[in-house]
Amino acid sequence: GAVVSQHPSWVICKSGTSVKIECRSLDFQATTMFWYRQFPKQSLMLMATSNEGSKATYEQGVEKDKFLINHASLTLSTLTVTSAHPEDSSFYICSAPAGGPSRTQYFGPGTRLTVL
Amino acid sequence: KNEVEQSPQNLTAQEGEFITINCSYSVGISALHWLQQHPGGGIVSLFMLSSGKKKHGRLIATINIQEKHSSLHITASHPRDSAVYICAVTTGNQFYFGTGTSLTVIP
Secondary structure, eight states: OOEEEEOSSSEOTTTTOOOEEEEEEEEEESEEEEEEEOOSSSSSEEEEEEETTSSHHHHHHHHOEEEEEEETTEEEEEEEOOOOOOOOEOOOOOOOOTTTTTTTTTEOOEEEEEOO | SSHHHHHHHHEEEEEOOEEEEEEESSOOOOOEEEEEOOOHHHHHHHHESSSSSEEETEEEEETTTTTTTTEEEEEEEOOOOOOEEEEEOOOOSEEEEEEEEEEEEEO
């Protein structure tokens, strides 16, 4: 079945540094991918929609200059957390619809970011 | 073998019907999520559960930790409930997602 991978699975970084998270669709093409985050003990929250060949669409309250999204190809979207701060520590997850009538979403396993 | 199994995969109901979607999982979890996705859109989180039962409007979610099973119920279903419903669990270190249940409610 369709698989979405994320890399890295976890990352620890110092405050002020930038961190890039990759989301890949392994056996299907995705013109759209979605990025989510989950803070501890809270539900998943949609951050932005990544669109191949055009700018990402950000949800209200998500800073586009802080969370840079690049949909470089039909199988790769990247999320870069710029100038990370401890409050950015979270679980970041991507998903991609595999196409077809139901447009089933396939999710990556997530990336745990810890900012010291 | 999928860590999270949902049933049914597809469901068509008449407006007003009571709907149940089931989720079984095989890993130890810290929480279970029910998510909703309308066509072409990102997901919306409906519930996060670690035990018992939660209710929000016409939606009810239950979880049985011992049996590793959760259900999502929709009472008095409406065409606007038509969406894909996804069950997801987290172990604290990783998320596992079901493939979703596509619900169509016919007027």
